[in-house]
Every structure is written in C-alpha cells, then in structure tokens.
Amino acid sequence: MNQQISHTQIIEFMRSVSIMSTSTIAVDGPVNSILLFAVDDDFTIYFSTHSESRKAKALLNNPHIALSIWKYNEMLVQADGLVSLVTDPKAIDASFDKLSMAVENIKDFWPPVVHIEGERYSIYKIKLSRLSVLPLKDLTIHDYHNPFLSVILPA
Amino acid sequence: MKKILFVEDDKFLVRIYKLKLEAVGYSVRIVEDGDLVQAVLNEWTPDLIVLDIMMPKKDGFQVLEELGKNEEMRDIKVLALTQLQMDSDINLMKRLGANYYMSKRQSTYKDVIEKIQSIIPNN
Numbered sequence: 001m002n003q004q005i006s007h008t009q010i011i012e013f014m015r016s017v018s019i020m021s022t023s024t025i026a027v028d029g030p031v032n033s034i035l036l037f038a039v040d041d042d043f044t045i046y047f048s049t050h051s052e053s054r055k056a057k058a059l060l061n062n063p064h065i066a067l068s069i070w071k072y073n074e075m076l077v078q079a080d081g082l083v084s085l086v087t088d089p090k091a092i093d094a095s096f097d098k099l100s101m102a103v104e105n106i107k108d109f110w111p112p113v114v115h116i117e118g119e120r121y122s123i124y125k126i127k128l129s130r131l132s133v134l135p136l137k138d139l140t141i142h143d144y145h146n147p148f149l150s151v152i153l154p155a
Numbered sequence: 156m157k158k159i160l161f162v163e164d165d166k167f168l169v170r171i172y173k174l175k176l177e178a179v180g181y182s183v184r185i186v187e188d189g190d191l192v193q194a195v196l197n198e199w200t201p202d203l204i205v206l207d208i209m210m211p212k213k214d215g216f217q218v219l220e221e222l223g224k225n226e227e228m229r230d231i232k233v234l235a236l237t238q239l240q241m242d243s244d245i246n247l248m249k250r251l252g253a254n255y256y257m258s259k260r261q262s263t264y265k266d267v268i269e270k271i272q273s274i275i276p277n278n
Contacts (some may be wrong), residue, residue, distance in 0.1 A: 114167055
C-alpha cells in the first residue's frame with residue numbers, strides 16, 4: 001500500500017468517533033476500557049474516569065497506555081503513550097469543554113462518566129509516543145508490506 | 156428562544172446539558188454555584204432555572220429563598236434537580252418556591268430534557 005494520510009485527516013477521523021478502546025497495566029494484569037475522548041490538533045488526548053476506577057489505579061501503577069480507535073470500513077488508529085493527571089483548574093475546565101464537544105459528536109449520548117458524581121472523577125491526558133494508521137477503505141486483497149502507516153507525531 | 160439558567164456544580168455534566176439543550180433550540184447559561192445566580196439574573200431573565208440543591212458555596216435552598224424575596228424574580232419557574240429524596244427536603248424546596256422537582260437518582264438525562272421541554276416548550 002502506498003498511501004499518504006494527513007494529520008488533519010487522522011484528527012478529523014478521531015473526532016468523528018470520539019470513543020477509544022484503551023489498555024493499561026494493573027498490578028494484577030491488563031485492563032481494557034472503552035472511553036470517551038477528545039483530541040487536540042497536536043494529538044494530545046484527554047479522557048475522564050472515576051478516580052477510584054481500576055484503570056485509574058492501573059495508571060498510578062504504570063502510566064503507559066495503548067489505545068485503538070476504529071470505524072468499520074473507514075480507519076483504524078493505534079497508538080500508545082504516557083498518561084498524566086490534569087490538575088491545573090484552567091486546564092481541567094478546558095478539558096471539560098473539549099470532552100463535552102466530543103459528546104456532542106454522538107447523538108443522544110450521555111457518557112457513563114457523567115453518571116458519576118462530579119468530585120469523584122478526574123481528567124487525564126495522554127502524550128502519544130507512537131501512532132499508526134490503517135486506512136480501511138482501500139485495502140488491497142494482498143499486501144506484502146505492513147499496511148499500517150506510521151505517523152510522525154508533532155514534537 | 157426560551158432561556159434556561161442551569162445551576163450545577165458538576166462542570167462536565169452542566170456543559171453537556173448546555174450543548175444538548177442548545178441543540179434542541181434553547182438558550183442556556185450555566186453557573187457552577189448558587190452564589191453566582193444573582194449576578195446572572197441581574198442582567199438576564201431566564202424562563203426556567205434548573206437548580207441543583209447541594210452546592211459547596213451557596214446551596215439551592217438559599218437560592219430559592221433569595222428568589223422568593225425578590226419580586227422581579229419570584230415568578231421565574233424553578234426545576235429542582237437534586238440527589239435529595241427525603242420528603243422533608245422535597246417539601247422544603249417546594250415551600251421555598253421550586254415549581255418542579257426531579258431526583259437525580261431516579262431520572263435519566265432524557266427524562267430531564269423531556270421535562271424541560273414540557274415546562275417551557277420551545278415553539
């Protein structure tokens with residue numbers, strides 16, 4: 001496959017989905033979660049979860065995260081990076097704005113996190129260290145090369 | 156366009172309410188604590204106040220009391236949306252001027268949007 005895809009196309013795809021599957025590493029094994037997310041133009045990703053959740057505890061143990069964002073017949077994004085807690089009040093406010101807009105992308109959707117009382121969830125951000133993309137529309141029947149496109153992330 | 160003031164200290168939740176209600180044609184302003192209500196009402200009169208009761212600085216009971224004392228504001232409809240479920244709390248909300256009550260523990264988000272649409276139809 002010899003295809004180029006722009007950062008803008010990837011970001012637009014990610015925003016159109018707004019839901020990701022994540023994997024984290026707890027002391028007693030892997031943790032997989034489905035999460036609402038928002039993404040900045042520089043690929044910084046934001047999510048929110050219950051501060052006492054298994055994945056929150058896993059992230060305290062190990063801040064590495066892997067994630068996938070997928071839409072049938074369109075694109076698969078795979079990435080990994082490091083998670084940090086957002087603590088600055090202004091940054092938290094800005095993150096809530098971004099996550100709210102992400103909710104708006106999905107009709108009639110109220111994410112599970114808003115069923116948790118406000119003071120009991122936290123905002124996290126992911127600084128990606130690797131990102132690869134598989135455009136699914138134009139996959140040929142056979143391809144001798146790895147069909148994933150590695151994306152050079154902004155510094 | 157009908158106007159709603161949302162008073163709710165859950166920052167994420169209240170932003171989503173705002174977007175969802177704006178999507179169905181309402182004008183929405185939000186404040187994150189009861190102590191900020193008066194400043195908004197001094198310059199903007201909503202058709203409905205959706206009022207959380209348990210808030211850190213000024214609770215919904217105090218807000219209701221103040222609204223009741225103000226002749227210009229006592230006719231604004233109030234929907235109390237709260238975790239409180241005891242009859243004594245509900246009775247106090249109503250006595251202080253809440254027109255409607257919904258329990259956060261017994262209502263879905265869809266219920267809240269539909270209730271607002273029934274109180275102030277947007278057409």
